[in-house]
Amino acid sequence: MNRYLTEWSLTRRKIFTNCARRFAIKYFSFNKRNTSRRNKTSFISYSDLMVRCTRIVLFELLNDLHKGVFWSNKVIVSKLRFQLNVHISSRDKLNMSLNRKNRLILHAHKRIKKLMKQEILRKIAANSITEWSFHDRVQSTRFGHLNVYCSPDIVYRKGAVWHLVRLNFQAENKQPFLDLELCSMLLWSRGNHYLPNLEHKFVIHGLSWHRGKWYYKKIRPSQKLLQETKQLLEKDVHNFNVLYQEFYRSGNFDKLPLANTKLYCRRCPYQPKCPVNEQAE
C-alpha cells in the first residue's frame, strides 16, 4: 500500500544525498515484498564497524566520567577490542587478520584520545563543566507532522545558557548545510520540557572528524536559522516521498539513481548485485 514517510534523521539525509538506491533499500523495505533484500545483507564496512564501536565506547566512557571514574588508555583499548569482537560478523571474524583488527582499534583509539583533548571534553573531564548529560539519537522528536531524530550527543549548561553538542565520528569532505544540520538539535530542545524554549538561550557546537582531525564549529542560533532548518527538514522529507512515489511505480530498486562516485560505494551494504558494478570504470 502507498504511504507517506514522516521520519527525518541526519543519516537519512546523508544517504539520500549520496545514493537514491541505497536510501530506498534501507528505508522503503517496510513491506514483505521488499524486506528480503535488506535482511539478507549483514555487510558492514570495516570503517563503519570501527565508527560504531568508537561511539559505543565513547558513551561508556562518558557514563563512567559522569560517576567520576576516569579511564586509562589501556582501558579504552581493551573496551574497543571487546566491542569489535562483539560487533564483528562471523564471516569477518574468520577473515580479519589480527593486524587489521589492531589497525581498526588504533584508529578508533586515536579518535577518542583526540576528542578528549577538545576544549568541551577537557572541561567536562576537569569538572569545570559540572552540569552535563549525554544522549544517543534513538528517540525521535515530533515536529509538526514529522518525526525528527535530532538529539545532541552532549548537553551542558553554563549559567543561563544551554550548550548542545553533536559529535560526528566520520564527517564527509564537504558539508554545505552543516549549520542547518547542527541547528536541528534545537528542535530536540523544543521537545524537551526541561530546557528553556528560547533560541538565544542556546549555543550549538559541532565536532566532526575528518582526515585525522577533529574540526570544531560553534553557532549562535537565530530565529532565521531555526526557520531555515525547519524548511530544510520539510524539503528533505518531501524529497524522500517523491523518491518513494518513483519507486512505488516501478517496484524496482535498480531503476533508481545510483551514487555519483564509486568511492561512496565502498561502505555500502547493498553493493552485491548493484547495477553500479556493471558500469564501465
Ligand code: SF4
Ligand atoms: S553500491 Fe553504490 S550505487 Fe549501489 S546502492 Fe550502494 S551506494 Fe548506491
